[in-house]
Amino acid sequence: MTWQEQNVPRDHPRVRSGRVGVLLVNLGTPDAPDAASVKRYLAEFLSDPRVVEIPRLAWQPILRGLVLTTRPKKSAHAYRQVWTEAGSPLAAITAEQAASLQERLGDAVRVRWAMRYGRPAIGDELQGLMDEGCERILLAPLYPQYCAATTATVVDKAADKLRKMRWQPALRTLPPYHDDPLYIDALARDVGAQLDALDFAPEVLLLSFHGMPERTLHLGDPYHCHCRKTARLLEEALGRTDLRINTTFQSRFGRAKWLEPATDRTLIAEAHKGTKRLVVAAPGFSADCLETLEELAIQGRDQFLGAGGERFAALACLNAREPGMDMLEALVRRELAGWI
Numbered sequence: 001m002t003w004q005e006q007n008v009p010r011d012h013p014r015v016r017s018g019r020v021g022v023l024l025v026n027l028g029t030p031d032a033p034d035a036a037s038v039k040r041y042l043a044e045f046l047s048d049p050r051v052v053e054i055p056r057l058a059w060q061p062i063l064r065g066l067v068l069t070t071r072p073k074k075s076a077h078a079y080r081q082v083w084t085e086a087g088s089p090l091a092a093i094t095a096e097q098a099a100s101l102q103e104r105l106g107d108a109v110r111v112r113w114a115m116r117y118g119r120p121a122i123g124d125e126l127q128g129l130m131d132e133g134c135e136r137i138l139l140a141p142l143y144p145q146y147c148a149a150t151t152a153t154v155v156d157k158a159a160d161k162l163r164k165m166r167w168q169p170a171l172r173t174l175p176p177y178h179d180d181p182l183y184i185d186a187l188a189r190d191v192g193a194q195l196d197a198l199d200f201a202p203e204v205l206l207l208s209f210h211g212m213p214e215r216t217l218h219l220g221d222p223y224h225c226h227c228r229k230t231a232r233l234l235e236e237a238l239g240r241t242d243l244r245i246n247t248t249f250q251s252r253f254g255r256a257k258w259l260e261p262a263t264d265r266t267l268i269a270e271a272h273k274g275t276k277r278l279v280v281a282a283p284g285f286s287a288d289c290l291e292t293l294e295e296l297a298i299q300g301r302d303q304f305l306g307a308g309g310e311r312f313a314a315l316a317c318l319n320a321r322e323p324g325m326d327m328l329e330a331l332v333r334r335e336l337a338g339w340i
């Protein structure tokens, strides 16, 4: 039937509706590994009051006068060491995850991806899904462990966009999946296979999670407990009696006390204690990024070997390989129940 045959007035806006969308979201990354791009990215990221919980009036002068005048150059150097032809690893892998999920879910669902800071922006991608006719959208922050600085700020940003929309989609959010058997099983499969492929037998496996200021734990953020639970369940699922498995927290920032033990100090302490062969995995990161490829795989190696260790390996994150994608597909299908 044509537009006129349906008795739709000629000036009626063209609308698309009835579809379901999924928006995968990760943290964000600069557009390029140069100081100016890193400065733009850090200015947005570190101005988020969910990330740095210091009153704006006190924090902004420190951010503008100190952090953004020194850190971008140093961080850009680190980014250059991990940058790929496809761009920032975090963005490239998230794009791959979205493409793979789209293929697995088929035409019934539109899949897009966004970054909380930088591009593609959450608001633009939500609008893109609406323009494609998605009236029902699953917002999926790719953080297994809930943290106000990551999960909550994604929902805040989506809400900022919805606040400005006349026609809002119905929105669901992917809950944290830190103890979900699907996630633990994917990690056990993936980490287990990577351990089996090593050309040495490690004595210690460090499970390194991104750190947070310790006070967020006392303020009621479940992040610390979620990380600990993931680590306990993963250790049980791996069932490796030949390995000592420890949990640590990386990427300390600023002067406040952060969650402990710290990954960098533990790497050095292990070597000083006589550990010769060590492996580190980062189960809280859905995709490899600066924090895993540079901080763990490059700096971590230097720290451990420099303190007397002999063999070191940093394992890859789940990324877009089969165990991780099987998990993501199953989680998303479950959250879309009743919609598809």
Ligand SMILES: C=CC1=C(C)c2cc3[nH]c(cc4nc(cc5[nH]c(cc1n2)c(C)c5CCC(=O)O)C(CCC(=O)O)=C4C)c(C)c3C=C
Pocket (backbone or CB within 6 Å): 027, 028, 029, 030, 042, 051, 052, 071, 075, 088, 090, 143, 147, 149, 150, 210, 211, 212, 213, 223, 251, 253, 284, 285, 288, 289, 290, 291
């Ligand atoms: C106060 C500062 C920071 C908090 C709190 C924080 C929490 C946090 N971050 C991630 C995941 C990632 N962080 C990444 C980079 C990164 N993180 C901070 C600071 C805080 N993070 C900075 C300044 C940077 C940028 C790099 C640098 O200058 O050192 C990344 C990687 C991004 C990339 O482009 O590859 C991820 C991923 C989590 C999960 C988290 C809280 C749980």
Ligand SMILES: [Fe+2]
Pocket (backbone or CB within 6 Å): 210, 251
């Ligand atoms: Fe971070």
Ligand SMILES: [Fe+2]
Pocket (backbone or CB within 6 Å): 224, 225, 226, 228
């Ligand atoms: Fe805890």
